[in-house]
Each structure stands twice: as structure tokens, then as C-alpha cells.
Amino acid sequence: MRPGSLNADTVAYIPARLGSERVPKKNLRHLGGRPLVTHVAETALQSSGLDRVYLNTESSEIAAAAAPTGIDVYMRDRRLAAAHVSTDEILYDFARATPCEVIVVINPTAPFLTVTTIDRVVTMSKDSSPEATVFTTTRLHKHLVVGGEPVNFSAAGRSPRTQDLKPFDYINFIIFTIYREKVLTQYEQRGFCLYVPPLVFVPMSGLECHDIDEEDDFLVAEAMLRRS
Incomplete structure (x- = not known):
């Protein structure tokens, strides 16, 4: 399904290739007995802040797996499913x-996200300034090193406590x-759009920040589900 002339104020999509x-x-990997993509789909559909929610995919297999949630499907061109395709291109399409x-845009790999x-x-x-792009963030209270150099601590002094570090x-x-x-x-005009100012950042914390990128992330998520 393509949105066509349907009009709404705030529309979400869940990108899933x-x-x-x-x-x-x-x-499509099962977590808690159902496909990963369905977790976020069901949560997004409960949001009062979203007028419409789409699964944005090139795959009929993923669309079929998410169908029980009742989510609408935006079938994008298969060329937009290639690994080199940028978020900017998918957004523009x-x-x-x-x-x-x-x-x-809601990531399907964050199954513990809440409404x-x-x-x-x-x-x-x-509520932000007009045209602001809003990103969620995760805060780190860690001793950070970039390019082999300390970022928020000094190699010339005593080691600060983690809670005293600049986050x-x-x-x-x-x-x-x-x-x-x-x-x-x-x-x-420019061939990109995602990081054009103004930008606003919203911190997240706890279980909601768990994002499944690696095999071990699935194991952690499964353990979290068993505990809950």
C-alpha cells in the first residue's frame, strides 16, 4: 500500500529491510515467540501522538510477518533496500x-520502546523551534577515548570517578x-536532509535503549523478556 492522497499531521514509519x-x-527473527518487527509495530500503533503508522519495507515476507498487528505497509522500491542506501534517500522517497x-521514524530493533x-x-x-529535527540519545558516563586520546579525563592526573566524568x-x-x-x-537542494539544523536531542535511559544489532543483543533481549 502507498499512502497516496491520505493526509495526516504526524505519520510514522518503521524501516525494515x-x-x-x-x-x-x-x-523476522523471533523474540518472545514473535517476529522482532512486531514488537515496535504494536507499540507505535498504541501511540496517541501518531495519526498513522506504516511499515516501510521492500519485503513481502516482512509485510506478511507484521500483518497481524494491523499496521499499514509502504512498499518501497527494492533498490532502496541495498546496504549502501542512506537514511536520507529512504526519507525522501x-x-x-x-x-x-x-x-x-522508529527503529524496529528496539523492542522495549514504550508508548x-x-x-x-x-x-x-x-514544541521545539520550527523545522527542528528531534533525535533520541543515550547518555554515557564512561571514560571515553577517541583516536587513542582521552576525551573526558586527563592522562596527567588521577582517575576520576565514573559519576564525576563529563557525560x-x-x-x-x-x-x-x-x-x-x-x-x-x-x-x-543539497542531496541530504537528516542533520540539517536546527537539531534537538531527547535523552533515553534504561531498558528502552537496548538496540539489537548483533547476535549477542538478541540473547540479552531474550534474557530481559524472561526476567520481566
Whole structure:
């Protein structure tokens, strides 16, 4: 299904391609007895901040696996499923076909994401400066080294306690929001859109930050589900 003329204020999509370099068919891999992609799909569909939610995929197999959730499907061109394709390209393709004000992208590999966080990020998008792109982040209280050099501690002094270190945030890509018009304008003028200012960052913490990228991440997620 393609959105066509359907109009809504805030539209989300969950990007899910069949190919996965580190974990084969990751989005179809079962977690807690059901495909990984269905966890986030069911959560997103419960959000009061989203007017419409799509699964954005090139794979009929993934679409079929997510069908029991009732999610709408945006079938993208197979060329957009290649490993080298950028998020900017996928955003632009979706934005061209989907009338809306704000696009919300939700990572299917974060199965512990909550409705509360989705709604909080959407609210932040609407409350921020016009045209702001909002990213979720994870905070690190660690001794950081970049290029072999200390970042937030000194090699010339005593080792600081972890809690005394300057924290650093990294973009976790679990959720981000971007204005559709910004995608269209910036991509057509510059060939990219994702990191064009203004940018706003929303911190996340705890279990919700668990993102499945490697085989071991699945094992950790399964253990978390058993404990809960």
C-alpha cells in the first residue's frame, strides 16, 4: 500500500529491510515467540501522538510477518533496500509519497520502546523551534577515548570517578522526527536532509535503549523478556 492522497499531521514509519549484514533476516527473527518487527509495530500503533503508522519495507515476507498487528505497509522500491542506501534517500522517497507535516521514524530493533517515549518525542517535536529535527540519545558516563586520546579525563592526573566524568550523549536512532517539508526542500537542494539544523536531542535511559544489532543483543533481549 502507498499512502497516496491520505493526509495526516504526524505519520510514522518503521524501516525494515530483509537484508541484514550482522544478523541474517534480523527483523523476522523471533523474540518472545514473535517476529522482532512486531514488537515496535504494536507499540507505535498504541501511540496517541501518531495519526498513522506504516511499515516501510521492500519485503513481502516482512509485510506478511507484521500483518497481524494491523499496521499499514509502504512498499518501497527494492533498490532502496541495498546496504549502501542512506537514511536520507529512504526519507525522501517516503516524504514524496506521503502528505503530512511531521515524519517520525522508529527503529524496529528496539523492542522495549514504550508508548510514553514515542509520545514524548512527538510532543518535543511540536514544541521545539520550527523545522527542528528531534533525535533520541543515550547518555554515557564512561571514560571515553577517541583516536587513542582521552576525551573526558586527563592522562596527567588521577582517575576520576565514573559519576564525576563529563557525560556524553550519542544518537541512538531509536526514534527521530523530521518535518516533511524540510526533507523535500533540503534533499532536492543539497542531496541530504537528516542533520540539517536546527537539531534537538531527547535523552533515553534504561531498558528502552537496548538496540539489537548483533547476535549477542538478541540473547540479552531474550534474557530481559524472561526476567520481566
